[in-house]
Amino acid sequence: MAITVQIPTALRRHTDGVGKLDCGANNLNELFAVLDEKFPSLKPHLRDEAGQIRRFLNVYVNEEDIRFLGGASYAFQDGDEVLLVPSIAGGGE
Amino acid sequence: MASYELRCRECGKRWGNQARSICDDCFSPLEVTYDYDEARAEFTREKIAARAPNMWRYAPLLPLPVDYHATLPVGFTPLLSAPTLAKEIGARKLCIKNDAVCLPTLSFKDRVVAVALAQARAFGFDTVSCSSTGNLANSVAAQAARNGFKAWIFIPADLEPAKILGTQVYGAKLVRIAGSYDQVNRLCSQIADEHQWGFVNVNLRPYYAEGSKTVGFEIAEQLGWRLPDNVVVPMAGGSLITKIKKAFDELITLGVVEPKAVKFFGAQATGCSPISTAVKAGRPEIEPQRPSTIARSLAIGNPADGHYAIKAITKSGGWSEDVSDREVVESIQLLAETEGIFTETAGGVTVGCARKLYRDGRIGPDETTVLCITGNGLKTTDVLTGEFAAEAPIAPKLAEFERFLQGTLDVPEVVEV
Numbered sequence: 001m002a003i004t005v006q007i008p009t010a011l012r013r014h015t016d017g018v019g020k021l022d023c024g025a026n027n028l029n030e031l032f033a034v035l036d037e038k039f040p041s042l043k044p045h046l047r048d049e050a051g052q053i054r055r056f057l058n059v060y061v062n063e064e065d066i067r068f069l070g071g072a073s074y075a076f077q078d079g080d081e082v083l084l085v086p087s088i089a090g091g092g093e
Numbered sequence: 094m095a096s097y098e099l100r101c102r103e104c105g106k107r108w109g110n111q112a113r114s115i116c117d118d119c120f121s122p123l124e125v126t127y128d129y130d131e132a133r134a135e136f137t138r139e140k141i142a143a144r145a146p147n148m149w150r151y152a153p154l155l156p157l158p159v160d161y162h163a164t165l166p167v168g169f170t171p172l173l174s175a176p177t178l179a180k181e182i183g184a185r186k187l188c189i190k191n192d193a194v195c196l197p198t199l200s201f202k203d204r205v206v207a208v209a210l211a212q213a214r215a216f217g218f219d220t221v222s223c224s225s226t227g228n229l230a231n232s233v234a235a236q237a238a239r240n241g242f243k244a245w246i247f248i249p250a251d252l253e254p255a256k257i258l259g260t261q262v263y264g265a266k267l268v269r270i271a272g273s274y275d276q277v278n279r280l281c282s283q284i285a286d287e288h289q290w291g292f293v294n295v296n297l298r299p300y301y302a303e304g305s306k307t308v309g310f311e312i313a314e315q316l317g318w319r320l321p322d323n324v325v326v327p328m329a330g331g332s333l334i335t336k337i338k339k340a341f342d343e344l345i346t347l348g349v350v351e352p353k354a355v356k357f358f359g360a361q362a363t364g365c366s367p368i369s370t371a372v373k374a375g376r377p378e379i380e381p382q383r384p385s386t387i388a389r390s391l392a393i394g395n396p397a398d399g400h401y402a403i404k405a406i407t408k409s410g411g412w413s414e415d416v417s418d419r420e421v422v423e424s425i426q427l428l429a430e431t432e433g434i435f436t437e438t439a440g441g442v443t444v445g446c447a448r449k450l451y452r453d454g455r456i457g458p459d460e461t462t463v464l465c466i467t468g469n470g471l472k473t474t475d476v477l478t479g480e481f482a483a484e485a486p487i488a489p490k491l492a493e494f495e496r497f498l499q500g501t502l503d504v505p506e507v508v509e510v
Contacts (some may be wrong), residue, residue: 009286012113016107045120055378055400056120063276066379085282086115087397088122088295 095132172315205304218291228257234265309340322460331402360414360446409507414443435470
């Protein structure tokens with residue numbers, strides 16, 4: 001079981017420039033655990049203090065928003081391509 | 094021109110001026126902030142009145158390069174009183190801000206693109222780009238042609254034919270994506286990561302979004318430098334409503350208008366209503382939806398500024414409504430028949446939602462209320478197909494016409510066989 005994770009440029013300074021990673025995570029929480037261990041300085045950019053995924057970070061699995069697939073409960077399939085994509089907001093309060 | 098720079102909305106980090114929309118430190122959106130003390134001297138009623146009637150009269154509060162010379166008279170669209178529509182929907186002090194006639198491409202997107210391209214030039218881009226539900230595509234393509242940029246435009250494949258044609262005619266490279274707008278937008282974030290292009294709504298987004306403020310500045314000026322009680326704004330990505338609020342706040346900060354609590358009302362199509370659903374449920378965050386509506390220009394299921402739009406609405410004491418596709422079509426016709434304004438589906442959404450807001454007592458009839466009409470009906474005529482019976486032609490004879498006239502006035506004759 002292997003999935004591929006794409007990391008956007010904005011986060012690569014926390015991954016020593018790594019933009020793509022193969023791993024064996026079974027779900028989103030496991031994926032975050034893998035990333036936390038490999039790239040400790042990335043951790044606060046993915047989740048807030050309460051452990052919730054950051055508001056402006058979107059996670060896609062094979063072009064589909066993971067929230068449509070069940071979010072954290074979605075079980076990754078072999079060969080899944082996971083994209084971390086920042087949400088481009090620009091509004092004022 | 095006041096000095097300005099990008100600042101992170103969440104952590105406050107300053108980023109100077111560059112083509113970027115995200116804070117690398119906390120991944121949150123960047124916002125243009127100004128030195129209001131510098132702006133004060135140039136942003137007065139008298140000085141504004143002395144400038145040409147277009148959005149550039151508000152340049153001191155727009156993020157424009159020093160000595161920028163605009164090439165198009167964008168904005169300053171009519172603010173019309175709408176007494177006949179008002180009577181129909183139970184209002185008394187109703188105005189229409191009519192961006193269906195904004196130049197050069199007949200939607201409010203001309204305002205945001207004008208600002209974004211000013212910065213694209215300053216940042217040295219030779220190619221500009223966008224993901225779009227149509228109106229933005231038209232505007233980027235047209236203004237790129239006018240200003241000598243190459244343009245790459247990304248759209249969902251199923252857009253209205255007029256919006257596709259209205260992009261291609263300017264010589265833009267059009268990429269049709271087999272997917273929803275949200276998928277197009279996500280792809281563009283990835284492309285912007287790889288290509289050195291000026292994506293107006295990705296890496297230029299903080300500057301682009303500031304252009305929307307001119308809708309708010311104009312409303313206030315056209316009301317005689319007063320703020321309305323309410324504004325009703327269509328919502329796709331949710332940026333416009335937040336920027337109208339920012340415009341009003343800035344006018345108060347600079348003392349150009351008397352302070353006033355304006356209520357903000359958002360309008361969506363029921364088939365794509367992540368923001369209104371959240372507002373109605375009292376939730377601070379949106380749940381993404383898969384859009385299914387004829388209001389394609391508003392069909393964004395994962396609105397980037399949803400969180401801020403919800404905040405602007407709820408903090409103001411406003412509300413958000415949504416209407417069915419049938420109501421959208423009826424409302425397009427209602428606005429056309431009562432006020433002579435032909436708007437696109439997004440305008441139908443706004444008028445339909447306004448009607449509900451009056452009906453439900455969320456807007457009082459004697460409050461001054463502005464409906465933001467953001468696009469032109471000639472771009473979405475397909476939704477009216479079948480609404481009007483095709484009359485059989487008549488011979489070019491007076492007698493024929495008299496007979497025809499009788500037919501339209503009387504009950505049809507019973508034909509005996």
